Amino acid sequence: MMSLKECINSVRNGQKSCEELTSQTLKRIRSEDSYNIFLEVYDTESLEQAREVDKRIKSGNAGELAGCVIGVKDIICLAGKKVTCGSHILENYVSPYTATAIEKLEAADAVVVGKTNMDEFAMGSTNENSYFGPVLDPVDKELVPGGSSGGSAAAVAAKLVPVTLGSDTGGSIRQPAAFCGITGIKPTYGRVSRFGLVAFASSLDQIGPMGQNVEDVATILKVISGYDKRDSTSVNVEVPDFQLELSSPIKKDSIRIGYLSDMYGEGLDEEIKKSIMETIDKLKTDGFTVGEVKLPHMSYAISVYYIIANAEASSNLARYDGARYGHRAEGAGDLKGMYLASRNSGFGEEVMRRIILGTYVLSAGYYDAYYRKAQKVRRLIYDDFKNAFQDYDVLITPTTPTPPYKIGEKIDDPLAMYLGDIFTIPVNLAGLPGLSIPCGKTKAGLPIGLQIIGKHFDESSILKTGHYIEQNY
Ligand code: GLN
16 A cells, blocks of 8 residues: 555646545455454545545645545544444444544545544553454454554554554554554644544543654644644644655754663563664664663653543543433433443443542542642653753653563453553653654564654654654664
């Protein structure tokens, strides 16, 4: 399958119509999606849209994404279409409005072909928590594709679509990108509007693109970024032309690269460590300034995340009560019984575990001991990054401590699964941008992901560094 850039070029120079391209994509999805990637495919509408795009191409006023067919994680709203969040409780819920990110894509003439599978309410690292069944990793069908944007990662890896949108609260774009051998970026908190992204943990959630290479995600990132008055946490800063920036050669003296000396301890796979260190050595040999940094509070990140994210989730998910949204249990007696039965039968086990934990840490008597303390440690983690960025412009880490593992291997041990987010979670807690790119394979042929972390709103530097590594090594 062609990359996004090739798709756009082929439509622009008349080799293919957008309709042809879209119809080929739909056919591929219908015949090759044995991985359980797509939850819904918009056959009729996407062809109609493609024909409109073709008209605009003919009249010379097509948008910059004419020729882009894209899949979207089923937690991002599209008016008149179901948004299930991978949950039974929203199984038949139809979105009343469209997310800003999708509005921007469509305004640039991208065609949304359907919605991708995910862990329920974006809680998980393997896609096994989806009510609609697990997604299989196109690298090897016995493996997990990562999560929670596993469907969006697998769609690119299986070459069904060139690009997708995912969402990332603690690693959900970068970790599945690593497990499927593709590229994904979590933008700075506030860069992309969250309007129309169903909330999991509002202080951490961001929408971001996934694709075959750095240039393609840069193209999508530019379009979906920008201030939106409908999201009070969106930030009004200039959006660079991320893709254009990649066309000029990198200035080696303008990007100083730090790597985390204290993150290579226990639990990190030897082959991943070797591969990341080899890349760092090559960068050094190539003339980049490279040095070690320490993030002393890093080891608290997972504990802090599972207090803050769960606290926010318990509040955000209170709205699913059987009365206002989605699934309602029948014959449950009085109102309270209806609430209980609807939530009990509507949510899966992991979602319930998190609501219970989140409610606990916010309850009177425990608030100070857990929630407030976690907020304070979150600040210390942020300060660690701030110190590191005094000497360096980007930081390199592995994306995940292990390569993808077998379906079923960790599902009964939530803690083991949580530990897999050690490198991605601190980035969300600090609100920073993070990119994951492929970095070779293990001897067994499993993909390895390399993460590049940047300063707030400096996606440019991590994209440039990622592009350099992708093109040269
Ligand atoms: N794996 C993490 C979790 O389960 C991150 C999920 C996410 O980023 N949405 O919470």
